[in-house]
Amino acid sequence: xxxxxxxxxxxxxxxxxxxxxxxxxxxxxxxxxxxxxxxxxxxxxxxxxxxxxxxxxxxxxxxxxxxxxxxxxxxxxxxxxxxxxxxxxxxxxxxxxxxxxxxxxxxxxxxxxxxxxxxxxxxxxxxxxxxxxxxxxxxxxxxxxxxxxxxxxxxxxxxxxxxxxxxxxxxxxxxxxxxxxxxxxxxxxxxxxxxxxxxxxxxxxxxxxxxxxxxxxxxxxxxxxxxxxxxxxxxxxxxxxxxxxxxxxxxxxxxxxxxxxxxxxxxxxxxxxxxxxxxxxxxxxxxxxxxxxxxxxxxxxxxxxxxxxxxxxxxxxxxxxxxxxxxxxxxxxxxxxxxxxxxxxxxxxxxxxxxxxxxxxxxxxxxxxxxxxxxxxxxxxxxxxxxxxxxxxxxxxxxxxxxxxxxxxxxxxxxxxxxxxxxxxxxxxxxxxxxxxxxxxxxxxxxxxxxxxxxxxxxxxxxxxxxxxxxxxxxxxxxxxxxxxxxxx
Numbered sequence: 001x002x003x004x005x006x007x008x009x010x011x012x013x014x015x016x017x018x019x020x021x022x023x024x025x026x027x028x029x030x031x032x033x034x035x036x037x038x039x040x041x042x043x044x045x046x047x048x049x050x051x052x053x054x055x056x057x058x059x060x061x062x063x064x065x066x067x068x069x070x071x072x073x074x075x076x077x078x079x080x081x082x083x084x085x086x087x088x089x090x091x092x093x094x095x096x097x098x099x100x101x102x103x104x105x106x107x108x109x110x111x112x113x114x115x116x117x118x119x120x121x122x123x124x125x126x127x128x129x130x131x132x133x134x135x136x137x138x139x140x141x142x143x144x145x146x147x148x149x150x151x152x153x154x155x156x157x158x159x160x161x162x163x164x165x166x167x168x169x170x171x172x173x174x175x176x177x178x179x180x181x182x183x184x185x186x187x188x189x190x191x192x193x194x195x196x197x198x199x200x201x202x203x204x205x206x207x208x209x210x211x212x213x214x215x216x217x218x219x220x221x222x223x224x225x226x227x228x229x230x231x232x233x234x235x236x237x238x239x240x241x242x243x244x245x246x247x248x249x250x251x252x253x254x255x256x257x258x259x260x261x262x263x264x265x266x267x268x269x270x271x272x273x274x275x276x277x278x279x280x281x282x283x284x285x286x287x288x289x290x291x292x293x294x295x296x297x298x299x300x301x302x303x304x305x306x307x308x309x310x311x312x313x314x315x316x317x318x319x320x321x322x323x324x325x326x327x328x329x330x331x332x333x334x335x336x337x338x339x340x341x342x343x344x345x346x347x348x349x350x351x352x353x354x355x356x357x358x359x360x361x362x363x364x365x366x367x368x369x370x371x372x373x374x375x376x377x378x379x380x381x382x383x384x385x386x387x388x389x390x391x392x393x394x395x396x397x398x399x400x401x402x403x404x405x406x407x408x409x410x411x412x413x414x415x416x417x418x419x420x421x422x423x424x425x426x427x428x429x430x431x432x433x434x435x436x437x438x439x440x441x442x443x444x445x446x447x448x449x450x451x452x453x454x455x456x457x458x459x460x461x462x463x464x465x466x467x468x469x470x471x472x473x474x475x476x477x478x479x480x481x482x483x484x485x486x487x488x489x
Contacts, residue, residue: 089143103132126183242283262300287323313337336360343401345412378414384430428456
């Protein structure tokens with residue numbers, strides 16, 4: 001493969017790089033001069049050089065987490081009121097989205113112990129538990145109509161203290177399904193395989209629940225949980241469907257902390273992409289191999305000719321359903337693939353592009369086209385944890401899409417296309433103290449809006465296009481990008 005990488009990860013403009021495109025070993029030689037070395041570097045909303053291509057943003061709603069849901073924590077010797085991590089869904093079934101805030105136990109900061117539902121006016125719907133600590137990472141809480149009754153449920157872990165259970169153990173955790181409109185408990189289980197799980201460290205702390213269609217039903221009715229080196233799948237009655245143990249778990253050489261689900265082969269059932277493995281709907285591995293290190297971000301999304309592929313940040317890989325490499329940027333181009341997002345960022349381009357954060361927790365982004373050409377190399381604005389990118393269909397289904405990062409929307413050239421007015425500087429510790437984003441049509445036409453929140457603050461913001469035609473709103477409809485929101489990688 002090519003050379004020209006400097007110790008800081010930058011690449012020399014005078015050399016060529018080679019990008020592997022096929023399992024047969026063919027390479028596409030791309031002159032480094034195709035990379036745009038101009039950078040958009042901003043540190044606050046006041047510095048943004050805003051493009052005029054996309055409609056500007058207006059603040060649609062500024063929603064306070066209800067006072068009775070807030071708690072306090074001491075940060076750097078000061079008391080700070082905060083809400084916690086947020087999920088979105090039509091909990092009451094009346095059309096507009098509602099919000100769910102949750103917090104975790106104080107010992108592990110991973111096991112939900114408080115749930116609070118409220119509407120877009122900040123009015124309380126219901127609550128379960130009290131107080132609790134800031135979640136260590138976005139955690140095991142999902143909002144979805146898992147039982148198919150037409151109303152959404154909350155699928156969650158819940159902490160049930162039991163003696164002196166260590167923080168590493170799941171022995172004091174149950175799985176619950178709660179009625180979205182009332183919070184009432186519908187189902188609860190404490191599977192032996194769950195409570196036997198234990199662990200700690202970076203590969204353990206990203207507990208998530210992913211809604212999936214593993215049985216080929218008319219709508220998703222299952223979910224997948226990752227706990228360290230284990231994956232567990234359950235149906236909507238909380239019966240265990242399968243388990244899988246991941247082979248690679250060493251730091252920086254493990255599979256994705258947060259896997260992804262999607263139907264890669266078009267059979268109506270979802271597979272699980274972990275970067276180093278692709279699991280069939282029954283939990284058996286279709287392929288398993290250790291690709292490049294730092295496999296931090298994965299997806300199953302349409303790539304070439306609309307065909308779904310396994311998108312993998314480590315080394316900038318794209319693989320087909322059988323594990324054949326369709327594209328590999330290589331470690332010299334992507335030394336540390338922290339995040340990867342796929343969207344139609346470029347106008348008049350039918351095939352999608354890949355935006356990849358290629359130097360770990362830094363603001364450096366490569367924009368790569370569908371054939372593996374590295375089009376642009378730019379910096380997004382700095383955000384405390386240097387994660388949290390998201391694709392926003394701000395310009396509607398026909399695009400072009402925009403890339404959210406740290407309270408701004410960037411176009412495919414790396415310029416700030418839309419700034420979000422009135423968004424305060426983030427507060428709180430850097431691991432969670434920044435603006436997480438959930439895309440969705442929350443208030444207007446077919447164009448997506450963006451919901452942003454800082455778990456260490458007490459306010460949720462929804463931004464939409466200006467002007468807004470609320471008469472075009474057909475109600476909130478959730479898809480995988482809402483109920484399985486990535487939030488961070």
